[in-house]
Amino acid sequence: MRSPAPWHSPVQPAPGFDAARVRALFPALAEADEVYLDSASTTQKPLPVIEAVEGYHRRHTANAGRGTYRWATVLEREIESIRARTADFLGARPDEIVFTPGATAGLNAVALAWGLAELDDGDEILYSPRDHAANVYPWVQLRTTLARFGRHIRLVPYRVTALGEADIDDLAARVTPRTRLITVSHLHHVFGALTTLEELRDRVDPRVLWCFDCSQSGGHLPIDVRALGADFAVLSAHKMFGTTGTGVLYCARRVHDRLTAFLPGGNSAVRVADSMLQPAEMPRRLEGGTPNIPGILALGAALEVLTDMGLPRVAEHNRVLTRRLIDGLRPVPGLRFLPGPAHAPCENGYGIVSFTLDGIGATDLGFVVAELGFLVRTGAHCVPADAGAERVQPVDAGGPNGLADADSVRVSTHVYTTGDDIDRFVRCVATIASEVR
Structure with missing residues (x-):
């Protein structure tokens, strides 16, 4: 044909x-x-990205926020400045921006920080089998993990059209009262097609969460997570002039109280009575451990280049x-x-x-x-x-x-x-x- x-x-x-x-x-x-x-x-x-990475390693290398001396405090302020810049880039608020090791890590964070705690037996996630493996396998692994604890969720695939977009009518037909999450590739990594799900939003219960893989759209076209209606969105820094090993996870405020500290460690939790851990405030709740400091600095430089262009x-x-x-x-x-x-x-x-x-x-x-x-x-x-x-x-x-x-x-x-x-x-x-x- x-x-x-x-x-x-x-x-x-x-x-x-x-x-x-x-x-x-x-x-x-x-x-x-x-x-x-x-x-x-x-x-x-x-x-500017190369210079940001080299500059960190050549001058004032320190662990951001882990000391009161100037090298550490300046780095901490710079990372928070980049968080605010990233929020502006996406039409979000700074407390909705989590720095991750990449888009794959961001999608797995959604599965672990939200899915493990929130999903019950019989709940459903709608996804496309034609999406990148990073937006498929985390949900498969989540299903496997939950099954070990007696909770059996369903992964419901939806069609892709000849234009490479999510088939809105097919997707709408697959939504049920047990649907908890719809995940989609914003700009498809093979087909190059843009999917916003705008036509579907009024046809779905507002309690259903929306997850967008923006790995290919980030740095290629303007993204407004509020206009998308996203509850979660991920970006990959190395696909938008940044370095590998760095990503962004957007978590809308309405889901913050439904997220657990899936990566307990420095910053992500605070100890309370009876040896229980209480999660820190967002976004620290999902940022356990030392961050990829040069990668985040490189992301900041990349955002400046993209904004200038x-x-x-x-x-x-x-x-x-x-x-x-x-x-x-x-x-x-x-x-x-x-x-x-x-x-x-x-x-x-x-x-x-x-x-x-x-x-x-x-x-x-x-x-x-x-x-x-x-x-x-x-x-x-x-x-x-x-x-x-x-x-x-x-x-x-x-x-x-x-x-x-x-x-x-x-x-x-x-x-x-x-x-x-x-x-x-x-x-x-x-x-x-x-x-x-």
Whole structure:
């Protein structure tokens, strides 16, 4: 089945970005001959982020808040300043921002700090088996753990549409009086589709909690957790110019009294009578132990870079590149797009496009284009082969080409990607397609 007709208005460069000046911010790109097209896996690091990490290790290394001397107290104030900056970035309050080792750790924190204490026998979590494993396996593990204590919860899968979005009607049909949490990928890591669940909100009991995996949308487009109606949301710093090992967990105030200290240690709990531990106030309740100080400082620098660039401009830049890539690849014989922006009736997309090519496997194609200087991601992209859910059929429609579960090539962009990068990649794929045919 062929894809819809391409968008017809001419491609224009995104306004306001000087390609040379932007790329000069990222030292790794200045030294590379390859074209980096794997920003959905991790982004390149700008100079302010690198300097934040080096500065911590070169000057005044200390444990934040663990001493009364100036090095420690200055670091503590800086971390709290970054917490407030992160809250502004998301439209939240500082006490709703928890620093974590990453988005995966954040989703597991929701499962442990909320799920273990709150879920009863027969309760349900709605999720997509097509999401990243980090938004599937924590719920599977939670179900396994609770079963050991005699509480049996259900994981209810919902469909994904041909556009790569959560199927709102299917999701609404699966909500029951036992539904306790709906979890969704805000911007899908393979399909590049945006899901807000806005159409569903008035159709669901307000007691149901909403969890958004914003790993791919963070740093790519503006996020307002209140507009999303999120109770939980996670971000991955290394996908938004920061470093690995750092993430953000947003916890709305309405759920604070339902969260336990799942990681007892320094800061997260206080000792009271009879050897009982009383959880500390949020967000410390979920931040036991020494934080990743250089990672948090790097996150602060990354937020400044993104704010200076302007997230609406970043989103527009990636939208233009997405459209340019799709329109360029569409005529290639044997190329088939996975669900996502290529099948949308209007212009959308935020920098992620996945496809397959007849006559050559995704891994081999990835190897060939890498040898020719283009760095892309191939494979299943951390989509679980078996999510371990009760089988509610059909789980999803499989996309317009039945390719939702196929290994694929994923191309992902950011501000340092140029139109020329995209055009050269398209010509490379077209050449390979003609040869394999």
